[in-house]
Amino acid sequence: MDKRPSNQTPAAPNPSIEGSVxxxxxxxxxxxRRRRPxxxxxxxxxxxxxxxxxxxxxxxxxxxxxxxxxGESGCGKTVFLKNMIGLISPSEGRVLxxxxxxxxxxxKELTETRTRYGFVFQMAALFDSLTISENVAxxxxxxxxxMSNRExxxxxxxxxxxxGLNPDVVWxxxxxxxxxxxxxxxxxxxxxxMEPDLMLYDEPTTGLDPIMSDVVNQLMIHARDKxxxxxxxxxxxxxxxxxxxxRLVMLYPNARLRPDEPQIIFDGTPDExxxxxxxxxLQFVRGEAGDRMREL
Ligand SMILES: Nc1ncnc2c1ncn2[C@@H]1O[C@H](COP(=O)(O)OP(=O)(O)OP(=O)(O)O)[C@@H](O)[C@H]1O
Ligand SMILES: [Mg+2]
Numbered sequence: 001m002d003k004r005p006s007n008q009t010p011a012a013p014n015p016s017i018e019g020s021v022x023x024x025x026x027x028x029x030x031x032x033r034r035r036r037p038x039x040x041x042x043x044x045x046x047x048x049x050x051x052x053x054x055x056x057x058x059x060x061x062x063x064x065x066x067x068x069x070x071g072e073s074g075c076g077k078t079v080f081l082k083n084m085i086g087l088i089s090p091s092e093g094r095v096l097x098x099x100x101x102x103x104x105x106x107x108k109e110l111t112e113t114r115t116r117y118g119f120v121f122q123m124a125a126l127f128d129s130l131t132i133s134e135n136v137a138x139x140x141x142x143x144x145x146x147m148s149n150r151e152x153x154x155x156x157x158x159x160x161x162x163x164g165l166n167p168d169v170v171w172x173x174x175x176x177x178x179x180x181x182x183x184x185x186x187x188x189x190x191x192x193x194m195e196p197d198l199m200l201y202d203e204p205t206t207g208l209d210p211i212m213s214d215v216v217n218q219l220m221i222h223a224r225d226k227x228x229x230x231x232x233x234x235x236x237x238x239x240x241x242x243x244x245x246x247r248l249v250m251l252y253p254n255a256r257l258r259p260d261e262p263q264i265i266f267d268g269t270p271d272e273x274x275x276x277x278x279x280x281x282l283q284f285v286r287g288e289a290g291d292r293m294r295e296l
Contacts (some may be wrong), residue, residue: 004012036065036099038197038230039084043093046079053079055254055263056093061198066231068245072240072284075253076263077234084232085117086110113188118199119192119227120216125187126175132186133171138162139193148170159189162227163219171181181215188219192227198229199223205240211271213240220244238285242270250281 039061046054053076061067069077082088086102096103096115105113105193126135136156160167163185175183184204187197188290191199202222205213217240223229224244235241241248250266250273257263266273266281273285 012189012193016045025193033061038063038098038100039232040096041084041093042084044089044090044098045096046076046083047091048053048079048088054083054251055257057251057265059261059267061230061232063229063230064224065198065247066199066220066233066245067247068233068235068241069237069249069251070241071251072253073236075251075252080146080251081202081232081234081246083267084115084198085119087201099144110181115139116197118194118196120187120191120199120201120204126183126190128175131172131174132160132165132178133167135175135186136189136193136209139190143194155193156189159193160186162192162222163189165189181212184212184216185219188223192229196229199229201231201233203235205235205237215236216240217243238287242273245270248273250284252280 036062039059041057041059044054044057045052051063057080059067060106069080071077079088083090084097086095089103095104096102097116100109100113102110102113116182126132126280127138130138133153133156136159137152140152141156146150157167165182165185168180170186176188178186199220204216204220208216218241221235221244224231224246231244233241233244245257246269248266248268249264252261252263252265254263265278266276268276273281276282276285
């Protein structure tokens with residue numbers, strides 16, 4: 001039974017305002033203790049080479065949430081990802097990581113902040129001359145001066161196990177001695193070494209065979225469900241986007257929009273995208289060229 005006094009409508013808590021007061025269902029006042037979003041993109045505009053690539057983008061990624069950024073080639077997905085980590089600066093607007101505007105951070109603070117991100121790109125990008133264990137240990141040796149050698153090696157061992165590799169088998173091997181799927185796993189282990197809060201994946205399955213794509217999808221799902229790491233996944237691969245992401249965000253090329261049209265043309269769950277009425281979204285989801293055939 002609702003015990004609320006009938007004349008009191010509980011104010012909806014505003015999840016973006018930490019410390020906001022609301023009336024709980026038992027009628028008592030409560031202070032919202034929800035943590036702020038991990039990443040907040042506010043009115044982001046990016047102009048490169050005289051072209052506006054991103055225009056007035058707003059996006060929030062909450063802790064533990066995995067979003068997929070989809071959209072056709074050249075619409076600005078990679079530029080968006082680079083803004084999230086401060087590799088490209090906004091022309092207007094800002095990107096807040098854990099409440100801090102990353103464009104205002106000094107070198108030391110920016111380096112520290114970047115250790116809270118993990119990247120996985122299409123190529124595993126391992127150091128060919130280092131062994132697998134040293135590849136995974138690399139970020140720890142760079143940034144965790146407080147850890148002893150023994151602690152680092154123990155951590156490397158558990159990271160390799162985490163991504164489904166047998167440490168005893170791969171420990172002293174070099175990347176060239178592993179299969180592509182194993183190298184992918186090592187790349188993941190290295191990205192997870194610093195216990196990141198936010199993983200950034202740029203086309204991690206593009207060009208891979210279906211089995212290897214599945215390995216990558218499983219690793220992303222593992223990071224989401226077992227390690228509760230938030231992530232932004234940029235992909236063309238709808239199967240990967242729908243199996244890995246809680247939420248899909250579709251960008252449209254700014255050059256083909258009117259100035260009053262928003263550049264994010266879809267923001268919702270994988271189920272919702274199937275029912276979306278926007279022709280541009282459905283064409284992308286179904287892999288249809290539509291009107292664009294004439295342009296290409
Ligand atoms: N450093 C740069 N200087 C100038 N233009 C750039 C720069 N980086 C990207 N661009 C332009 O920005 C646009 C978006 O590029 P971006 O790489 O973000 O596309 P994308 O959506 O990731 O495409 P794809 O799916 O092919 O990877 C492109 O037109 C690209 O040429
Ligand atoms: Mg790209």
